[in-house]
Amino acid sequence: MQVRAIIEAACECQKKSIKVFPEIMLPLIIDVKELKILADKARAVAAEVMKEQNTNIKYLIGTMIEVPRAALLADQIAEVADFFSFGTNDLTQMTLGMSRDDAGRFLPDYVDEKKTGILASDPFQSLDQDGVGFLMRIALLKGRSKKKDLKVGICGEHGGDPSSVEFCHMNNFDYVSCSPFRVPIARLAAAQAEIKKPRPKGNHQIKLKLIE
Numbered sequence: 001m002q003v004r005a006i007i008e009a010a011c012e013c014q015k016k017s018i019k020v021f022p023e024i025m026l027p028l029i030i031d032v033k034e035l036k037i038l039a040d041k042a043r044a045v046a047a048e049v050m051k052e053q054n055t056n057i058k059y060l061i062g063t064m065i066e067v068p069r070a071a072l073l074a075d076q077i078a079e080v081a082d083f084f085s086f087g088t089n090d091l092t093q094m095t096l097g098m099s100r101d102d103a104g105r106f107l108p109d110y111v112d113e114k115k116t117g118i119l120a121s122d123p124f125q126s127l128d129q130d131g132v133g134f135l136m137r138i139a140l141l142k143g144r145s146k147k148k149d150l151k152v153g154i155c156g157e158h159g160g161d162p163s164s165v166e167f168c169h170m171n172n173f174d175y176v177s178c179s180p181f182r183v184p185i186a187r188l189a190a191a192q193a194e195i196k197k198p199r200p201k202g203n204h205q206i207k208l209k210l211i212e
Contacts, residue, residue: 003045011053022059025085029063032076039080062151065139066090074139075146083151084143085177086136088158092123095132100124125157127164137171153177153207162189169193175207 006022013020024042029035039061050056065071066087074084093100098107103124109115111122119128127133143150153175158164160182166189168176178186 003042004049007046007049007057007059008053010057010059011050011055014055014057015053020057022057023083024059024061025064025083026061027064027087028067028090029065029077030067030069031073032080035063035077035080060151064090064155065136066094068095068135071135071139073142075142078143078146078150081143081150084139084153086139086152086154087156088127088132088136088154088164089124089156091135092128092132095135096123096128098123126161127158127167129163129167133167140171140173151175157182160186162186162192165189166193166196169199170197172199 003024006024010020010022024046026035026038026042029038042061046059060082062083062085063070063077063081064087065074065077065084066089068091070077071091078084089100092098103122107119107122107124110118111120123132140152143152151174153173154164154168155177157178159168159176160178162185165176165186169190170193176186176190
């Protein structure tokens with residue numbers, strides 16, 4: 001139903017000369033075969049709608065990378081996916097074995113140097129670059145080894161954290177997404193990261209997407 005709604009809306013926009021380019025993102029993928037099954041079904045629905053609407057639109061089908069297994073098998077998944085979007089909230093939960101809902105009861109002790117100081121900061125606020133970030137770099141390298149121009153970004157509140165935005169810039173991500181009230185922070189962080197390490201000529205500066 002969601003795919004049908006997206007494509008129907010896109011067709012209506014195109015008939016009104018409104019430019020649209022839908023990106024359909026499939027969550028919690030663990031294997032390329034799973035992604036192919038779902039992507040084939042999505043494409044079939046899209047083709048059916050476009051036939052009904054007597055129009056044709058371009059669209060992408062990609063996947064969230066939010067399960068560690070998906071990050072490790074990213075080269076295989078990239079054979080089907082048009083883009084990756086790292087779901088950093090869930091990837092953090094699954095990598096650290098911590099539930100965001102319960103972390104408030106013990107996480108303060110993990111980041112308090114006077115108690116344990118195990119973590120430098122709250123990994124649900126600022127990306128754990130040593131652990132979660134390492135998995136993301138693996139996925140990025142593996143994915144782009146199959147598709148050089150694979151579009152890659154993150155979604156979740158990490159997109160509004162300055163150090164996380166800098167991490168994405170330094171690793172050649174294409175975009176970050178964040179909630180509207182964090183856009184000024186994310187824009188400033190992206191600009192500072194560009195000044196610190198300019199992208200090679202031909203690479204676009206990191207873009208922002210909003211989470212409604």
